[in-house]
Amino acid sequence: MSSSILEHIVPVDCHYIRDERACAFLLIEGDRASFVDNNTVFAVPYLLSELESRNIKRENVDYIIVTHVHLDHAGGTAELLKHCPNAKVLAHPKASRHLANPSRLIEGARAVYGEPLFTQLYGNIEPVPEDRIYSVADNExxxxxxxxxxxxxTLGHATHSICIYDSKINGVFTGDSFGIGQSDKQTFENLFIIISTAPSDFDPLEAEKTISRILELSPDYVFLPHYGIHKNPTQIADRLLRALDSMKILINTAIAKQISDDKLMEWLCPRVEESIRDQIRWCGFNDVEKAMEWLGDDPRINAMGLMVAIKKMRAKR
Ligand SMILES: [Zn+2]
Incomplete structure (x- = not known):
């Protein structure tokens, strides 16, 4: 299967922040196509040129599937839809609401990235016409x-997240619910993977359940927007569950030590970074600095997600 897999599922590099940092997947079914994720408005030309290079008409794009509405996955939805006149957007019901009215998404991402980086990364995000969105039910x-x-x-990474099982390849499009990391482009062997704890919905217990649910499908492959096609999902799951355990320890320690809200980031950042370095080493990937460079700002964003989770847990008590 590994050689023919790319005839059915193509990771398209969106050149987001750096090369091979984020991809969207082009699904090919005869002369028809669908996309899973679309990154940002700036990625749309790459997606359209991939279609063109395969002689698939834009009119033959049936679905634009959104794994979740974080803007590096769904920021280009409205723009891509303009070029694919017959496509329907498929998303989680909560994601559908955000796509139709992106104001809260934009506000949230502005808070994480700040200006001018927000505009540089995501540009102008337009609403998606409601009559072109279809909300998928769980297990549909x-x-x-x-x-x-x-x-x-699938909860854990985001409350508006879906995973999609594809019977043709026996694989799952996981969004960010099955870690982020790199694989070998020829063998699809996982090189390194870390858990994503980005704000603002990260929930370690739900994240574990999602990983189990994906494994229950016995997939041969997982398709990660960050990044590419990965085989051996069971091995990856072991690494992610271990990473989640270390995140739980960080959360519980911060709560037990009563680290104040205003000191949380200062406390979390070096510890999250250290944990990420460990996670990379657990994979047997020795060039930790190269992996850290690829991850860019993610350690800080992951620390922010833990901070939000800690604040929520405290508020519940
Ligand atoms: Zn995400």
């Missing part, structure tokens, strides 16, 4: 050509 399946796509509502 859609037959598309000779493959079946099964949609699952």
């Amino acid at each position: 399946t859609i037959k598309w050509g000779d493959r079946e796509l099964k949609f699952m509502h």
Whole structure:
């Protein structure tokens, strides 16, 4: 399967922040196509040129599937839709609401990235027309050509997140619910992977459940927007569950030590970074600095996600 897999599923580099940092997936079904994720408005030309290079008409794009509405996955939805006149957007019901009215998303991402980086990364985000969005139910399946796509509502990374099982390849499009990391482009062997704890919905217990739910499908592959096609999902899951344990320890320690809200980031940042370095080493990937460079600002963003989770847990007590 590994050599022919790319005839059905193509990771398209969106050149987001750096090369091979974020991709969208082009699904090919005969002369029809669908996309899973679309990164940002700036990625749309790459997606359209991939279609063109495969002689697939824009009119033949059936679905624009959104794993979740974080803007590095769904920021280009409205723009891509303009070029694909027959496509329908498939998303989690909560994601659908944000796509139709992106004001809160924009506000949230501005808070994380600040100006001018927000505009530089995401540009102008327009609403998606409601009549072109279809909200998928948990466990809903859609037959598309000779493959079946099964949609699952998956918590842990984001409350508007779905994972999509593709029967043709026996693989799962995981959004950011199954870690972020790199694989070997030829062998699809995982090189390194870390858990994503980005704000503002990270929940370690739900994240564990999602990982189990993905494994229950016995997939041969997982497709990660950050980045590419990965085989051996069971091995990856072991690494992610270990990483989640270390995140739980950080959360519990911060709570037990009563680190005040205003000191949380200062306390978390070096510890999250240290944990990420460990996670990279657990994969047997020796060039930790290269992996850290690829991750860029993610350690800080992951620390922010833990901070939000800690504040929520305290508020519940
Ligand atoms: Zn995300």
